[in-house]
Amino acid sequence: DTGVSQDPRHKITKRGQNVTFRCDPISEHNRLYWYRQTLGQGPEFLTYFQNEAQLEKSRLLSDRFSAERPKGSFSTLEIQRTEQGDSAMYLCASSLAPEFSEQYFGPGTRLTVT
């Protein structure tokens, strides 16, 4: 394994549809993070897991967003009833806790909601 992978790389969907993204972290990393990035801005934290436990969710994350990491390995991020404002790059990162953690990012999933 060489890094964090994400699937799909691109997703175009119509408003109101549900979408699900997958992230496979670096295999020995126990922390997994989801971020969202829009054009001209840095990544914005959404949520993170340590092993299978979801430890924090951003207050900016609406209840249409849900993330899981059922076996402490890969993670999925689902967006229900997508809106045009959900169009963004969704980034996954992983790290090895504890201490300050250097995060390694995947290539991202570009979501376009039409």
Next chain:
Amino acid sequence: TQLLEQSPQFLSIQEGENLTVYCNSSSVFSSLQWYRQEPGEGPVLLVTVVTGGEVKKLKRLTFQFGDARKDSSLHITAAQPGDTGLYLCARNTNAGKSTFGDGTTLTVKP
């Protein structure tokens, strides 16, 4: 909110020139990372600085952490077109998540 201010927002230079970009905060960092991101890709970690006054070099890139650990700079010597990208600084919270600045978009023209 512990904001990270990056400057300049955009920088366009000719190949061979030197440049410096900055990352500032009103609060102290426990650690700070610099990333480079190319269009359509995720950020790639360049360096982590931890100690106030620390200087790290990565080929033509020099990273400096301020003595008070509230600011950092990235200096590139003899920039090349391959240096083009978005340079992001980020701080870790105690929980490990990162807070990012909005980056400096660097364009190096051949």
